[in-house]
Amino acid sequence: MTSRVLIAVTHLLGVGHLARAAALARGLAAAGNEVTLISGGAPAPLVAMDGVRLVQLPPVHIVGTAFSALLGSDGAPAGDTIMEERRRLMMEAVAGLRPDVVITELFPFGRRVLADEFLALAGAARALVPRAAILSSVRDVLVVPSKPGRLEEAHARLLALYDGVLVHGDAAVLPLERSWPVAAEIAPLLHYTGYIDDRPVTPAGEGADGAGEIVVSGGGSAASLPLFRAALGAARSVAGHRWRLLVGRGVPEEAFAALAGEAPAHMTVERARADFPALLARAALSVSQAGYNTVIDIVRARVRAVVVPFEAGRETEQRLRAESLAEAGVWPFAVVPEAGLSAQALAQAVTQTLARPLPPGAAIDRDGVAASVALVACFAQARCRRFPALSRALDEVAAGGGSVALWWRDDDAVAPTPALDRLLSLAAKHALPVAIAAIPAHATQALADRLAGEPLASVLVHGLSHANHAPEGEKKAEFGPHRPLAALCKDAAEGLRRAGETFGAPLLPVFVPPWNRVSDDLAAQLAACGFAGLSAAGKATRPDARRARGLAIAHTHIDPIDWHGGGGLLPLAEIDDRAALAVRARAAAGGEIVLGLLTHHLAQDEATWAFCDDLLAFLLDHPAVVRADARRLFREAGEEEAWCAA
Template structure:
């Protein structure tokens, strides 16, 4: 007998956490598991959850990239009544579903603001099931080392397994979490979670693609400096001044800003909202220009494209910079600082990027969703035997 799996996912700004978790949830459903998916973030249009059952907690988000506060769907600061409503609903869901596996996305390696709603549930699950943590390849660096120790202690106390979504031979997580040795017995490297599997065969590396320069920035508005630089960069490029530059703008960018980008676009530059056929566009592109979020990078690696990574970085957001640097050092990408980008520097960086070859990557790197589903299936079965 195999019991149900319950996912808890909370995004605050961009939607990468939701996209990655949804890919794992779909793989679990395809493996025959009963999957419940609980989201505490703002609704995400067109989130593909296949046969999974979706449950929405009262949503909240960060109003800006400082992540210093949380607001509800009315733009008001979250209140004690808000937290109480969330915790009551989540507790009731766990009581009704009785999950064999309860999986938290990022927590306890992040999302500390939600600890008061999660810890009672973690205790509750342990009576009938197991807790699992899901975390991407690289963590945000923390100025307070005690927070690393607290996360390791919570893993020891509550969690049976930690699914780290990077290939086994990679060390992004180990390098960014100094207590990885303490929890080594619980760690499972799953490989990268790709929203779309590798196409049959490998990318054609024998020809120079003639497709678009595809500029994307995820679901939030933090990529606006990149988008504005791209509006006039095409004419300054030596190698891509005859290609279409296609800028895909996420829903987190206001309609006023979106219309301003359309108005200011030069000839040969197309500005659109993010498209459902993004992966098809990527497979036909000449190069990818993007931030360095997990999902965007994996999409580029799957496509085998030359990538220009422009990481979003603040004093408290270091993960994209670390990921971009690692990929550049491995010869998979060129990088550019978001804070200093302009049309001329972007054009020059794109030209350097186009000197990179299209690449074949190990297909085993990108089976993170399937490997995660296999681990969760095994745990859900063992728990109910």
């Protein structure tokens, strides 16, 4: 299956992030996919884009480790004009490609300074019909944010917007937990791919350019200048080998000229070369930082290596990578801490490492491109990305020739609000009717006016005043078995009367007990009180009655809010399992399978709204699911059955 894939990346210092994203893009293109890569950093001519459409945004960069101070190509702060143009080009790319999969490199784990454009990109991808799968692409090591709340913010964005995380590393060697606190709720989203390495193995050759040399490299940014200056002094002390200093394009010409002018006669100073992997394969020793791509180049070339990890500004990524791979036996990197870097220290490390024999090394998974391509294909093809159990249950219904009628109830409406507008917009987006349970004692005429012109909205009777009458220590209930039946019937009838006066035609005489709790005695009298239907929360593990004591019954089964945990979104796996149980229980009972979604527009956070959007898109895209309207469910008579208590 050919898919359309969009990858967004912005490199701010060197070109490592872009190089990794480009390798993934090339692999996807080679597999027959249509790939667009949006690059927001400085152009990098040495990074190949074979088969990939490149969208270059107005570039931004930083100086040093000031990650929040974005600069434009002219060195001035990147203002609103630049950032708005970047977002515009991103939106154009989404509209033009209509991707099946969108991949954001590093975000939401990093690149917080660019959150607005990444969130806009994710929003545009979610708005597509069918919506795109959204993945994050991260390297093997991440840097935990220092400011309070940012870790939780990253996880919330991940849960709200993303379908998965491609971790480009080897979990057996360096699991993400070594650098990032992986919360239980995000662990299921992680997919290890192995390291991204699409370069061919280059055999070492005698007598070729660079053979037997000490090759010094530092990525694409000026952050490597301290290493380069130390290398100049170290080369004067270690004169038994030729040295080659490869300077990235991010180092200004003036600094490059200074390095070349100070180099000893046995050191060649030149700009970075596209054949760097071949130079390493022929070298006697590599001296470098410990960036992701360089480390993989070293492991592939099996060359002795001294690394000086970049550690400015609390950066821990490179040192952790080098030390972890050395501890695991992948390759014996000799580490010179940046704080102790000097010409003498570097010369000593070079001399000692040259004297050591080449070890066999240990295996490491470097098949990250192929694994990533396979994972992207799975996400592109499967609409059950985050609902595997529910998907299987629906597949079983479809295989048996059945269908699932999906209906939607939203509780606690009292007045028109932005949240209500959002609810109605979501209903319109998915063309799914929504039955709004309004509280009669508090519902305003403004709410009735707002709903009067909504063809997808109907109104149900949500108790009377949503007042708790349960004794202290018991679960809340307005219509539980805690009051005389006569009082319960009186309040229920009063709720129906008030709702009828307020809402008129859109009202369905359907009783929705607050907190989804109603006494059996009242349920038996609801028809006598004027009600035609009852809706509470059905048990996932048993079927609902279709009709009882003169009432049509349609319960809800999927409530995504974690009420016992203080609000927010329930763990996705828990929602998935409950929904699957509900489908199977109703299928086992025979007859029409009705599945109800319950929302609370006034209580939902961003993650819950995004979940509802995603769930509706998934369900309505499944061939077994059909749209159901409360007006039909509660109008049609069914077989008399004993009422099944909620």
